[in-house]
Amino acid sequence: MTAVVSVSPTQPPTEILARTRKLVEPMLREAIAALPDPLRRMAGYHFGWWDVRGNPAPGESGKMLRPALTVSACLACGGVPEDAVPAAVAVELIHNFTLIHDDVMDGDTLRHARPTVWTIWGIPDAVLLGDALHAVAAELLVRAMPHGVGAQALQRLESAVIELCRGQHEDCHGQSGSGATIADCERMEMGKTGALMGCACALGALAAGAAPATVAALDRCGRELGLAFQFTDDLIGIWGDPLVSGKPTSDLARRKRSMPVVAALCSQTAQAAELARIYGGRDPMSPTDIARAAELIEEAGGRNWTQRQADRHIQAALCELPDARTAADLIALACLVTHRNR
Amino acid sequence: MTAVVSVSPTQPPTEILARTRKLVEPMLREAIAALPDPLRRMAGYHFGWWDVRGNPAPGESGKMLRPALTVSACLACGGVPEDAVPAAVAVELIHNFTLIHDDVMDGDTLRHARPTVWTIWGIPDAVLLGDALHAVAAELLVRAMPHGVGAQALQRLESAVIELCRGQHEDCHGQSGSGATIADCERMEMGKTGALMGCACALGALAAGAAPATVAALDRCGRELGLAFQFTDDLIGIWGDPLVSGKPTSDLARRKRSMPVVAALCSQTAQAAELARIYGGRDPMSPTDIARAAELIEEAGGRNWTQRQADRHIQAALCELPDARTAADLIALACLVTHRNR
Numbered sequence: 001m002t003a004v005v006s007v008s009p010t011q012p013p014t015e016i017l018a019r020t021r022k023l024v025e026p027m028l029r030e031a032i033a034a035l036p037d038p039l040r041r042m043a044g045y046h047f048g049w050w051d052v053r054g055n056p057a058p059g060e061s062g063k064m065l066r067p068a069l070t071v072s073a074c075l076a077c078g079g080v081p082e083d084a085v086p087a088a089v090a091v092e093l094i095h096n097f098t099l100i101h102d103d104v105m106d107g108d109t110l111r112h113a114r115p116t117v118w119t120i121w122g123i124p125d126a127v128l129l130g131d132a133l134h135a136v137a138a139e140l141l142v143r144a145m146p147h148g149v150g151a152q153a154l155q156r157l158e159s160a161v162i163e164l165c166r167g168q169h170e171d172c173h174g175q176s177g178s179g180a181t182i183a184d185c186e187r188m189e190m191g192k193t194g195a196l197m198g199c200a201c202a203l204g205a206l207a208a209g210a211a212p213a214t215v216a217a218l219d220r221c222g223r224e225l226g227l228a229f230q231f232t233d234d235l236i237g238i239w240g241d242p243l244v245s246g247k248p249t250s251d252l253a254r255r256k257r258s259m260p261v262v263a264a265l266c267s268q269t270a271q272a273a274e275l276a277r278i279y280g281g282r283d284p285m286s287p288t289d290i291a292r293a294a295e296l297i298e299e300a301g302g303r304n305w306t307q308r309q310a311d312r313h314i315q316a317a318l319c320e321l322p323d324a325r326t327a328a329d330l331i332a333l334a335c336l337v338t339h340r341n342r
Numbered sequence: 343m344t345a346v347v348s349v350s351p352t353q354p355p356t357e358i359l360a361r362t363r364k365l366v367e368p369m370l371r372e373a374i375a376a377l378p379d380p381l382r383r384m385a386g387y388h389f390g391w392w393d394v395r396g397n398p399a400p401g402e403s404g405k406m407l408r409p410a411l412t413v414s415a416c417l418a419c420g421g422v423p424e425d426a427v428p429a430a431v432a433v434e435l436i437h438n439f440t441l442i443h444d445d446v447m448d449g450d451t452l453r454h455a456r457p458t459v460w461t462i463w464g465i466p467d468a469v470l471l472g473d474a475l476h477a478v479a480a481e482l483l484v485r486a487m488p489h490g491v492g493a494q495a496l497q498r499l500e501s502a503v504i505e506l507c508r509g510q511h512e513d514c515h516g517q518s519g520s521g522a523t524i525a526d527c528e529r530m531e532m533g534k535t536g537a538l539m540g541c542a543c544a545l546g547a548l549a550a551g552a553a554p555a556t557v558a559a560l561d562r563c564g565r566e567l568g569l570a571f572q573f574t575d576d577l578i579g580i581w582g583d584p585l586v587s588g589k590p591t592s593d594l595a596r597r598k599r600s601m602p603v604v605a606a607l608c609s610q611t612a613q614a615a616e617l618a619r620i621y622g623g624r625d626p627m628s629p630t631d632i633a634r635a636a637e638l639i640e641e642a643g644g645r646n647w648t649q650r651q652a653d654r655h656i657q658a659a660l661c662e663l664p665d666a667r668t669a670a671d672l673i674a675l676a677c678l679v680t681h682r683n684r
Contacts (some may be wrong), residue, residue: 143493
């Protein structure tokens with residue numbers, strides 16, 4: 001399909017996310033409950049269900065976007081939501097395993113405005129918790145996928161994990177390098193975000209019993225959405241309101257080479273040269289530096305270009321959908337991906 | 343079976359290990375070769391195949407004990423060695439993923455007399471490499487296990503990973519605690535070593551198409567061997583020759599609460615009290631302290647007791663074997679487990 005599909009959600013994406021949480025959370029909680037302590041307790045804290053001591057303390061938790069993609073992809077392929085639950089839970093577990101490990105690697109101390117696992121229990125326990133969630137995800141997927149597609153689903157999930165590892169490696173090392181191109185940046189973001197979103201959609205299709213070509217199309221759809229999501233994240237990381245986004249530090253303060261920055265640096269403009277000088281410095285960025293860098297990126301066209309690319313990837317994602325009627329939820333989520341402030 | 347089986351190997355265990363390496367290494371190398379760089383290069387270095395730059399540099403690598411258990415368990419259940427290869431490779435990958443993460447957590451700088459992965463590539467890349475090897479193991483097992491038992495095998499493998507995480511957590515935290523009992527120590531060592539050796543044997547049985555009761559018996563057999571292996575490791579960690587064992591630092595220098603130490607501390611002797619004082623100190627252990635601690639552990643009976651327990655677990659392992667004739671290799675490996683110096 002090559003037609004440009006217009007984005008017109010039939011119901012608010014927040015409702016789809018809320019519905020997904022209701023559908024998916026019982027199996028997620030059950031999987032966590034089966035872990036030995038203290039892994040169980042640390043996991044419940046990380047998911048925002050409990051406080052540090054394991055007492056119920058409903059806090060803010062993840063958006064459940066990836067499980068919603070899995071359930072919506074299953075619907076888009078003619079399946080029933082219930083069949084998508086094990087895959088949705090497995091994808092959410094993998095996402096959180098990588099978040100917990102990423103927080104260790106990046107030294108991030110806050111997530112959803114709460115101290116990260118490693119800051120409370122230490123690096124060894126955070127590494128172990130990530131490892132255990134990875135194990136739970138794999139076990140659950142193979143055991144509970146319907147239609148005998150557990151093995152196929154696992155192969156997709158573990159391939160996504162390997163891509164995630166590659167992307168995170170490039171992200172860790174690209175932060176200090178100066179010669180990153182737009183293609184490098186896109187490749188990194190495909191690994192960090194695209195691979196698992198592609199997998200989330202492909203597993204939804206598998207859960208619906210879809211044919212291989214449809215599963216592959218949904219994988220491509222999820223990858224395009226993943227890139228659009230990541231580009232939007234990059235915009236929020238520079239121009240978002242920290243109070244709304246939950247990101248306390250501007251990406252610029254950390255000299256992160258996200259897509260708007262790389263696009264600006266590659267623009268061969270006078271602004272690119274000045275931005276390169278600011279990014280090349282070694283002193284901590286002052287608020288004036290940060291404001292100036294944001295201005296330069298915008299003047300060099302990095303902001304507009306990234307926004308246009310995000311829209312382009314959304315269009316590419318929608319072109320992969322098998323049937324616009326059953327794909328209403330997936331279209332609504334696509335709309336959410338680029339129209340959000342957190 | 344309750345009869346005491348005598349240990350009389352028909353061929354040297356070193357030959358079994360060499361034969362296993364020849365059988366298993368091609369698939370292991372193939373699995374690693376499929377990783378994206380630099381994960382591939384880091385893995386080849388860790389396995390002792392390549393130097394830091396990726397040039398062939400045959401160094402010392404692991405013993406291949408766990409893959410040998412898998413292949414021998416398959417033989418013991420009437421299977422052919424080739425059927426056990428995917429499971430043997432998966433178990434070896436999981437073992438190495440946990441070693442790489444453990445080295446990060448424990449801050450260990452040497453393994454097989456070579457710098458550990460994290461000391462060369464940094465903690466983030468070492469965490470990512472472990473994560474990727476975990477993914478490769480799961481994918482390979484589900485794809486390549488014969489007789490349609492991939493899902494069952496994966497469930498056993500991931501349960502073992504969760505037990506490993508629990509055991510490693512207890513090991514990290516037990517190092518500083520003072521009230522550890524023999525039961526605590528055995529539970530920790532079952533998690534750290536018994537679970538994966540049990541899994542290695544159970545997967546060999548599954549690869550042979552064994553009945554559930556036999557698979558369960560082989561799991562128990564491997565767990566008993568694992569405890570015997572770990573107890574022997576604990577003895578080597580105190581009384582072994584560092585030049586032979588490849589362990590540069592005595593476990594006593596790190597105030598490790600391994601089984602001989604815990605057994606001595608629990609002995610209610612005068613030696614236990616003196617040992618507790620030495621272990622309770624905060625200054626680095628002097629060579630005199632280390633020598634005195636080893637003496638006290640021996641006088642309190644900790645060395646003899648641990649050796650007797652290792653022998654007892656070997657006997658318990660052998661009692662689980664289905665058929666002494668097909669189990670010759672497994673019996674030979676059991677002999678190796680307690681009669682070794684590295």
